[in-house]
Amino acid sequence: MTLGFLVIKGPDRRRLQYLKTQAERQDNLRPAFERPDLVVMTTPATPVVDLANHAGLVVGHAFSSEAPYLPLDREKDAPRPDARWLTRHIWGAYVGIWWSADGGFHLLRDPIGTLPVYYRRDGETLIAASHVDIVRRLEGPALAIDWQGLHRHLFARDLKAERTALAGISELRPGFVLSWPSTTVSEAWSPWDFVDRSMALSAETRAEYLRQRILNCTAAWARPFSTVLAAVSGGLDSSIMAAALKVGGANWRAYTLATPRPDGDERAYARILARHLNVPLAEDLYSLSAIDIGRAASRDLPRPMGHPYGQARRASAQQFLSQFGGEVEFKGTGGDNVFCFTYSATPVVDRFRTEGLSSGVWDTLSDVADLTGATQFQVTRAAWRRHHQPTPYVWHGGHRFLTDNRLNIEPELTHPWLVTPKGALPGHALHISMLIRVQATLEGFSRYGGHPTIYPLMSQPVVEFCLSTPSWMWCRGGQNRALARAAFVPYLPQQILDRTSKAGPDSFCLDVVQANLAAIRPLLLDGVLVENGLLDRSRLDAALQIEHLNTSSDFVPLSLLVEAENWVRAWLA
Incomplete structure (x- = not known):
């Protein structure tokens, strides 16, 4: 069973009890903590730890920040909890809850964001939950589509x-922390706090430290579950995760999907792995028979997420979980981001700004050339251009099927973590943007997946250590994710360690669009997104031709729009 929680905070005790009674009738929620002005409810599978003699709670899977990362137990001697203490002393998929002496109430979402936190204000009452359908089923204003919010999401969904x-x-x-009753949101954890420009650790030492963090974090995640199903492709990231499960002695099985x-x-x-x-x-194949082109897989989320072809992957995973008696799926998602997989010349710029015109700069220039297949002259020119650009990472959205008559939302494409401190290196800014990007895809305990999903490589201790690593170490020797490869030499076969090719389900995505084109055309051309002015019908019509689909990559954004259209219809139903 997945994690789940509901928090109701407000001065009206009768209303709180009324909402609590409503919640008890749905989703198997039960009271975990109560005060006259606060009710915290959880699903039976959700751990709750009382902190500092009722000064606060941790709801969800939480582990000590000290290796070997044991599950958090009652912290009798903990100081009065606050955001800094929580983010420094525990990690996992959790929310932290505490109340201050002045009567303020505070709710923290863990820095990686595996456990969602959605909230709304209903008069003087705060309702926060792990799943938006928990909020939907409570009495209150009916949830309606925010068309401008949807447009913003489609423009920059990552x-x-x-x-x-x-x-x-x-x-x-x-x-970030939500404080009540002010409804202010403040930063509690920043990736910039872990950036380190020093060269105190060699690449070899860093590889060893990285290996231990991944092994310990994966073992910590596996402990709460009797059987783990690991999704593997034979790529580096999922192979590292699988090796960590093996070394940690977990009871696990592996599965792979092919197009x-x-x-x-x-x-x-x-198979080699x-x-x-x-x-x-x-083993299984992606199957068209598992696809319902009129169904929104993300219907229980507050935004459309993913593609219709994801239905086939989730169906196979659920089948194998049932077959093996598994409780949870582990995936290597996030490895590219955490291990700073980039084909840019930014590592050259970082090393030049750190060391000056040293021999190491020339080594990194050669590494980037080997990695990208570019000439050293081309890499030098790209590095020179990046060196003379502003350090902050600039986010660019876009979607060629969106109409142009909506409010310009480019200024909204920002995030507090994209604000660079003085002296920051562009490689660190790039690395942090990768972390933001992958967080947009993590819905580890979302109900729409049918089972919880864990991403061990996205564990906070791993992320924090990787942020401290200079960008040029990740492309050392002309290999992407070089430090991660070096870390797992003792546990992985050479064919996996040397692998640089990548595959994916794009061809199946195309198969889904082509096979369902007769249904997709009216779905989109006469759909709610067009009706409400979000999509350009003429552009869609031109793209939804079989001849065009066979010669372009438009099937990817079209697939996303199918999910978005179905999501809107599900919420309007």
């Missing part, structure tokens, strides 16, 4: 805003 696509529903950003076309078939690498780790491997 940069989540506090504003969702449902009117009145906000999402608390990872690492019917060869460009998305990685089973050969997955499974043989090396001596773990059973289940």
Whole structure:
């Protein structure tokens, strides 16, 4: 069963009790903590830890920040909890709750954001929950589509805003605190606090430290579950996760999915990995029969997320979980982001700004050339251009099927973590933007997946250590994610460690669009998104031709729009 919580805070005790009674009738929620002005409810699978003699709570999976990262127990000797103490002393998928001496109430979302926090203000009452449908089923204003919020999301879906696509529903950003009754949101954790420009640790020492953090974090995540199902492709990231499960002694099984076309078939690498780790491997193909093109897989979220083809992946995972008696799925998602996978010349700029015109700069220039296949002259020119640009990472949204008659939202494409401190390096700014980008895809305990999903490589201790690593160490020797490769040399076969190719489900995404084109055309051309002025019908019409789909990459944004259209219809139903 997945994690879930509901927090109701307000001065009207009768209303709180009324809402509590409503909640008890749905979603198997039960009271976990009560005060006259506060009710905290959770699902049976959700741990709750009382801190500092009722001065606060931690709701969800939380671990001590000291290796070996044991589950958080009652902290009798903890100081009065606050945001700094929580983010420095625990990590996991949790929300921290505490109340200050002045009567203020505070709610913290963990810095990685695996456990969602959605909230709304209903008069003098605050309602916050892990799932938006918990909020929806409580008495209050009906949830309506926020068309401008939806437009903003479609324009830059990988940069989540506090504003969702449902009117009145906000999402608390990872690492931020919501304070009540002021409804102010403040930063509690910043990736910039872990950036380190020093060269105190060698690459070899860093690889060893990284390995231990990944092993310990993966073991910590596996402990609460009797059986783990690991999604593996034979790529580096999922292989590192699988090796960590093996070393940690978890009870686990592996599965891999392949597309019917060869460009998305990685089973050969997955088999190499499974043989090396001596773990059973289940295999399946993405199947068109698992796709309901009129169904929104993300219907229980406050924004449309993902593609219709994801229905096939989730169906296979659920089948294998049932077959193996598994409780949870582990995925290597986030590895590219945490391990700073980039083809840019930014590492050259970082090293030049740190060391001057040293021999190390020339080594990194050569590494980037080997990694990208560019000449050293091309890399030098790109590095020179980046060196003379402003350090902050500039986010660019875009969607060619969106209409141009909406409010210009470019100024909204910002995030507190994109604000660079004085002296910051562009590589660190890039790395942090990657972290923001992957957080937009994490819905680890979302109900729409049917089962909880854990991303061990996105564990806070791993992320914090990787942020402290100079960008040029990640491309050392002309290999992407070089430090992560070096860290797992003792546990992975050479074919996996040397692998640089990547595959994915894009060809199946195209298959889904082509096979369902007759249904997709009226769905989008005569749909709610067009009717409400978000999409340009003429551009859609031109793109939704079989000849065009066969020769362009428009099937990817079109697939996203199918999910968005279905999501809107589900909420309007």
